[in-house]
Amino acid sequence: xxxxxxxxxxxxxxxxxDCISPDRFQSLxxxxxxxxxxxxxxxxxxxxxxxxxxxxxxxxxxxxGDCNNIxxxxxxxxxxxxxxxGNVGVHTGAVMSGGxxxxxGNANDWLGPEMLGGKITVKGDAGHMVGSxxxxxxxxxxxxxxxxxxxxxxxxxxxxxxxxxxxxxxxGDFTGVNMLAGTIIVLGEMGIRTGAGMKRGTIISLHNAExxxxxxxxxxxxxxxxRHYYKYLKTLGLNIDETFLNGTFExxxxxxxxxxxxxxxxxxxx
Amino acid sequence: MKIxxxxxxxTFAEAFKxxxxxxxxxxxxxEWAMAAAQSITGFATSVIGCKCExxxxxxxxxxxxxxxxxxxxxxxxxxxxxxLGKRLVERIGQCVMTCPSTACYNGLENGxxxxxxxQLRYFGDGNxxxxxxxxxxxxxxxxxxxxxxxxxSFNVQESVGGGNILILGKDQKATLKAARAATKAMxxxxxxxxxxxxxxxxxxxxxGSKYKTLIASTNHAYCPTLRGVVKKSELxxxxxxxxxxxxxGLNPEAxEEAMRVGMNAAAxxxxxxxxxxxxxxxxxxxxxxxxxxxxxx
Numbered sequence: 029x030x031x032x033x034x035x036x037x038x039x040x041x042x043x044x045x046d047c048i049s050p051d052r053f054q055s056l057x058x059x060x061x062x063x064x065x066x067x068x069x070x071x072x073x074x075x076x077x078x079x080x081x082x083x084x085x086x087x088x089x090x091x092x093g094d095c096n097n098i099x100x101x102x103x104x105x106x107x108x109x110x111x112x113x114g115n116v117g118v119h120t121g122a123v124m125s126g127g128x129x130x131x132x133g134n135a136n137d138w139l140g141p142e143m144l145g146g147k148i149t150v151k152g153d154a155g156h157m158v159g160s161x162x163x164x165x166x167x168x169x170x171x172x173x174x175x176x177x178x179x180x181x182x183x184x185x186x187x188x189x190x191x192x193x194x195x196x197x198x199x200g201d202f203t204g205v206n207m208l209a210g211t212i213i214v215l216g217e218m219g220i221r222t223g224a225g226m227k228r229g230t231i232i233s234l235h236n237a238e239x240x241x242x243x244x245x246x247x248x249x250x251x252x253x254x255r256h257y258y259k260y261l262k263t264l265g266l267n268i269d270e271t272f273l274n275g276t277f278e279x280x281x282x283x284x285x286x287x288x289x290x291x292x293x294x295x296x297x298x
Numbered sequence: 299m300k301i302x303x304x305x306x307x308x309t310f311a312e313a314f315k316x317x318x319x320x321x322x323x324x325x326x327x328x329e330w331a332m333a334a335a336q337s338i339t340g341f342a343t344s345v346i347g348c349k350c351e352x353x354x355x356x357x358x359x360x361x362x363x364x365x366x367x368x369x370x371x372x373x374x375x376x377x378x379x380x381x382l383g384k385r386l387v388e389r390i391g392q393c394v395m396t397c398p399s400t401a402c403y404n405g406l407e408n409g410x411x412x413x414x415x416x417q418l419r420y421f422g423d424g425n426x427x428x429x430x431x432x433x434x435x436x437x438x439x440x441x442x443x444x445x446x447x448x449x450x451s452f453n454v455q456e457s458v459g460g461g462n463i464l465i466l467g468k469d470q471k472a473t474l475k476a477a478r479a480a481t482k483a484m485x486x487x488x489x490x491x492x493x494x495x496x497x498x499x500x501x502x503x504x505x506g507s508k509y510k511t512l513i514a515s516t517n518h519a520y521c522p523t524l525r526g527v528v529k530k531s532e533l534x535x536x537x538x539x540x541x542x543x544x545x546x547g548l549n550p551e552a553x554e555e556a557m558r559v560g561m562n563a564a565a566x567x568x569x570x571x572x573x574x575x576x577x578x579x580x581x582x583x584x585x586x587x588x589x590x591x592x593x594x595x
Binding site for chain 1: 324364365366367401427429430431432434436438444445447
């Protein structure tokens with residue numbers, strides 16, 4: 029049986045609730061969970077002022093309510109599962125190293141920043157800086173998976189080093205900016221300046237995109253590794269046309285202002 | 299014991315512990331996958347002279363293959379994991395990577411990993427790149443038709459080599475017909491291969507030779523032309539041709555099942571006896587008893 033947190037009072041200002049994590053709850057009773065300290069603005073208050081706690085922790089936490097104004101849920105978590113039945117605020121899953129976060133609604137900015145492992149799934153949209161590094165940081169996401177079924181905004185996968193980010197819809201500008209390695213797949217359209225400053229890594233899109241001039245065109249071909257992603261994405265319930273499987277991709281290499289070892293693969297049709 | 303008119307000799311096949319691996323080769327078409335599979339299983343009949351034994355296990359439909367393209371499953375066996383690892387690198391590098399449009403994947407879920415793609419990647423001369431999906435790591439090696447995709451490591455597991463049956467017939471024609479029927483039936487089974495040409499070997503061997511440099515020589519007890527010459531021929535009257543089917547498998551049960559199916563299929567008119575090759579029982583770790591195998595079924 030999962031531990032259930034039901035939001036009964038919307039915070040007036042963002043609530044910092046990094047205590048909502050399987051690592052923190054695993055040895056606590058429900059009353060102790062309710063007594064966990066959260067920051068409401070600059071005030072320290074117990075979690076129970078905003079959430080009713082019920083059920084029993086068995087490795088899973090289920091959060092019910094619109095948590096768009098609640099930050100840092102699942103930060104630094106290493107195991108277990110958090111299910112959020114609604115929207116969620118910024119910094120969800122920050123620096124998490126294991127476990128799973130499932131969000132049925134939308135996620136705000138900074139989803140899974142500097143993530144090390146585990147998996148985040150968003151059924152709706154996500155904001156800016158998905159799987160990216162914090163400002164001033166040279167390394168972003170270093171492992172795990174972030175699957176967003178809807179759209180994302182700018183700078184997805186900024187300084188990403190390892191792992192997989194999948195966007196079922198469109199992505200904003202600067203997708204994979206300064207990327208070090210890893211894989212970003214965008215099933216919809218990408219904004220401008222995709223892959224700017226990327227050193228290594230792969231960005232795949234099922235649509236054409238405007239390439240920056242520091243990328244050079246290599247060829248069009250059928251990369252067989254994409255077939256593995258196709259199989260995997262199908263298991264995630266993402267809607268991918270089968271023509272993608274047998275289609276060709278334009279391969280662009282860059283960014284030549286950096287190592288020039290990155291690649292952007294744009295679906296070119298059958 | 300008899301199957302129809304064919305006597306099943308009360309003896310056993312002496313088989314050996316080996317180490318085996320399954321590799322899955324996929325390609326743009328079934329023909330290209332098969333071309334690579336035939337190439338990688340070439341010159342791999344006996345570990346004595348070829349350093350490994352290999353064969354095609356089965357074809358794989360596109361919908362069942364790792365990358366949704368037509369594939370072929372190949373089994374390769376050697377005496378130890380280190381040797382098998384070297385054979386995999388050599389053979390995949392020379393026979394699969396060279397074949398247009400192919401990709402190559404580990405086909406065993408269990409076992410110990412040996413690094414294969416992780417060594418072949420250097421062919422990319424620094425332009426190779428890796429992809430990690432879940433527990434799997436692939437290498438993408440740039441080649442002239444695009445990329446060669448290969449798993450970083452392949453699993454190897456303890457296996458069985460040298461299971462066999464001997465088909466003793468009245469003449470070559472009848473024995474060939476029985477051997478073909480047996481191999482056809484056995485090839486439908488999983489987890490085994492028949493490493494010799496068309497699955498059949500005519501030059502069965504014994505351990506040692508009168509020549510000091512040879513570790514194996516013709517199995518004179520089963521050579522019909524030597525019946526009147528050698529001291530102890532195993533061939534009775536009316537037996538003028540003997541063919542052997544050697545079976546390597548990923549486990550003893552699979553080898554025994556292949557022997558059972560093979561014996562039943564080979565028991566045809568003109569086949570006097572079905573026997574098995576052994577070395578007195580002192581060399582091999584597995585004694586696969588013909589009567590027991592048929593009785594168990």
